Amino acid sequence: MDYFVKKSEKWSVEPEEILLDPQSAEKLDDSKFELPIEAKNFLILFWCVALALGLFAVRAGWMQVAGAQKYEAAAASNKTRNYPILARRGIVYDRDLRPLVENVPSFDLVTIPADLPRNKEERRELIARLAPIIDVPEALLAEQFARVKLAQINPALIMENVARDTALFLETKLDLFPGIEIKKNSYRLYADGAYFSHVMGYVGRVSENDLERDPGFSSIDYVGKSGVELSYDRSLRGSNGIIEREVDAISDVRKEKQVAKDAAGETVVLTIDGPLQKKLTDALARQLAATEGADGASAVALDPQTGEILALVSLPSYDNNIFGGLASRESYRDVRDDPKTPLFDRAVFGQYPPGSSIKPFIAAMALQEGVITSATTVVSTGSISVPNQYNPDIVYTFHDWKTGGHGLVNVIKALSESVNTFFYTVGGGHGDIAGLGISRIKEYLGLFGFGGATGVDLAGENNGTVPDPAWKKEVLREGWSLGDTYNTSIGQGNLLVTPLQLAQGYAALANGGTLFRPFVVKSVLDKDKRVIMENKSQAVRASFIDAKNLDTVRKGMRETVLSGTARPLSSLPVAVAGKTGTAQAGQNKTHAWFSSFAPYNDPSIVLVVLVENGGEGSVVSVPVAHEVLQWYFTRK
Template sequence: MLRNLLRKNHVEIEPEEILLDKEAAAKLEIPIERTGIFTIFIITIMILTLFLARAFWLQIWQGAYYALKASENSVRFYYNQAPRGIVYDRNNKVLTLDVPSLNLLIIPADLPKKKEDLDNWTQQISKILGKNNAEVADFTKNLNKNSTEPISLNLNLDQAALIELETHLPNLPGLFISKETKRNYPEGSYFSHLIGHTGKVTVDDLKADSYYSLSDFIGKDGLEAQYEKELRGVPAKIAISVNSDNTVLKTLMAEEAQPGNNLILNIDGDLQKLLTDAIYAKMVQTNAPGAAAVVLDAKSGKILSLVSLPNFDNNIFNNNLRNKTYQELINNKNRPFFNRVISGFYPAGSTIKPFIASAALAENTIDPNYKIDDTLGYITVPNEYNPEITYVFHDWRPQGFVDMRRALAVSANVYFYEIGGGYKNVKGLGIDRIEKYLKLFGFGPPLGIDLPGEAGGLIPNPAWKKAIKHENWYTGDTYNVSIGQGDVIITPLQLVSAMAAVANGGTLWQPKIVLKITDSNNKTIEEFKPEIIRTNLVDNGKLEIVREGLRDAVTEGSVYLLKDLPIKVAGKTGTAQVYSNLNKKTNAWFTGFAPYEDPQIAIAIVIEGAGEGSTAAVPVAKEVFQWYYNQNYDKLNK
């Protein structure tokens, strides 16, 4: 009953009534203190204010700064040097290669700014690379700290250094590893004076050509320098991703490199090595400090071989020991970097005589069959101001009565004194005409070979002597020039070019190393045709007399060692006096051509301080002529 009474007095509220009756809804709410609501409101406003203030600080007040930092610390673009073109010999044998190389590069602007951080960075890098701290510190000290252009810190990373670097690079800002190529010379020193070498760009290189960056290599000598623009190619574009701490995150290739163009040479690699080995053996035998030799195509001027000794291994410029080795070579008194073929100044000695004979025939100053008296082995000339003073000009031995052919065969000095400077009833050419014809044959100014560093020789004359020595010109000076002594200076390249002109009937060709340029698909871009410097130097009929005399030098003269070759050759020896530390020495010369009936190749050899040309230079030439015969056996024996 009581329960029923309670049920009758109980007021039940349906859910829908809550939405319709405020008073009923109030019966279900739990009251909250007003102070609590206010506290929540204040905290919310403070948080929003802080967010707004921070956003204002970042977006408005520091917006420019962080925008700059974001742009610097995202992706940067650099250029990576292209693989250089390949150099081949005339038989398509590879003389240069591009091999993969992993190099460690620095971005100077990204190095640690604080001294203690940089010192710690230096210690870590030095330990990884096996360098001392001072070496790395000196390197970084000289960098432009505002530059973002990479510069090489270490070339050709070895595997151990590479593994350790890969582990530590995330904590070493300003560094990244670049995948590049380095130049390699498979044959090393055999072709060093021909091909030359590459080296790091210098400040002057950067100023001269905007193509290069600080980490690039450029041709420094030889064909590498002469044909730099053809060999260098188009660089790759690489993208480097870095974080805000200047740590490199990723390196990507944006644009592929285009390899440089190739060079096909006129050089025969087998002949180059044979000639080098032959000369080196003779240098060892005679204790010679240096030597040079060059072989060319007598009918085009194409250089088949060019050897200068001592030489050097041009691979030394591609490793991290370069500086030490380079200094050792620089300090070598025999100058291994010096290209003696194109820049060596040598007294011509008797090798000048074929050209004096050619000049006398061209000027009709003597009949080639006229015999000059050389029975005494000398001539005497009185002083024009004091007859009691007599000058004696010696031959190397009495030769009897000699005509032009015989004089060339036995190298009779007296004969050339007389046809050069005159004596008794022989008028002689005189220095002016001697100078004229020697320059026509290519002596004096450079010939224009496609190698850097070519030097010209010297044909002295009265004006030169007056200006340089402050002395008058005498007949004795003309006599000395006529036998290649005194102040006559030539290069081996000039001599071989002049001998080729005698052999081919009077055409002086411009010497050329490179045959053609091809692209990476072996398509010919440019082919170099033979170029004539001068032609018709002397009538070929008169040059034939000179050639006969040079052939007689083989059959009955100083070049007798070549008599038993399977082909007929012609040539002239020379023994030129030089003076070093007041001790008289002689350079051993030979120049000649083959085959005698139809000359194809010409050669010039000089071995410094080796004595007689007949015993030092001629044996080397014999190996070359034998090689030529073996290579052309079928053609020569038709």
């Protein structure tokens, strides 16, 4: 009874009161305090435990046998770390072994993210201590650290080219900056940077793509980004050494040893004639500055007997030292955002209508195909009129540059005086002359290297364009007309060439009909100055124009200098042959071309000069060629 009283009053009930209460006992007579566990429950529990232990045993066995190497390597990596010893980049020389670049020692501030404080507040304090020492705003430095992944054990660049005094000071205080290190490195210092920048190119830090492409890169490595630095990057960059560090559980270094030695990059020797490169740049720069409305300029000098590039100029240029050393970021942005695009290599990437510069090639193919002979004459009256084939009342007129025409002309006079109407006739046909037609024009221009890559050992060259009916239909969604053939025959319309292509083609005219692949690197040398790679002259094709026909074309180009549009060159100490070009490039704008070779009887140089929107080739580009060739053949 006491139990039920206490329960109703919500008093506490003692266990014995349940058992000693007689009335409660009567009610509990048929109840049981304990029941036996069924046997099947024991069986289920047994098999669950057995299965779990079996799985653990299998897993442990697999880890010890099948995964032994993997986990052994993982355990080793927890106590050893590999860090790069950066290799010195190879030196580049001109053809006479004048150095064009050197490596200047520098210091980089890096972090080992895995060794940074785990606590966010401690990292903030570290940044606050470091910022004034390296003279970087704290907020900017915090942004740098925010980009790194804390689990990473490879160095991540925080600041390059740290001042020497700052680097030495930090090295004595590194215990105050956990996860921070000073790495020895070097930056490229280019001699006369603006003169050689488009040939040499520049280097930059590796990108994510670079790291994925080549596991041999370190995250603080430099890699070639353009020019020779890019094309010959594998030779120039060498191979990094490796430092192995043994660290304890709190990342303190217990042991350090060098397990792989760094190997400096190889030496690269260019075909470039350094003094000629400078002379050509200076002469072209003066003309560009003096020519109203001109936007840019380029020039190429080749050895026609080998294909070696003697000079490669693009203006405006830039100083490639802004990509390394202590140059400011503002300097880089100024160049990058300049509307005159100084980073753009006009000589290799630029595509322009060649104008009358194409006429020697049209003459050569017309002679080869028998469309004309050296004795064929055409009466130039100043224009050609062609009636519309569907409506004779509509007449199209194609004008010569000279009002009233040039009178009776043969191919030599047509070249020397740049007679448009002659080349309309031999290209598209008129009167009794059937003309080449666009199919043969395209075929032969391709043989001379137009419309395709030259194969130069510089990355990213453009192919130019040699149009035909299929091209026009695909690109412009228009049909081909006789006028298109006429325009192509005088280097206008949709015909586009690069200055390098034009120089390659003129070299074939000069040397007797062999098209050489142009190249800018002569050889690669090892550390003992032994030649381990040499670029030899490579003939792409030869003998596709008969010698007598090439001789006729060269006579026309020589007459251009003696009595035609390039007469100022007749005063030079060597005989020069050449062809001027004035190419329409928009409303009231023309590109000024001049292409030449010398000496006439035994050519050793081809020179192509282009001034964008410069006016007439005979007025603007011929003086540049005159100054450079005068210097070239009289220098000591």
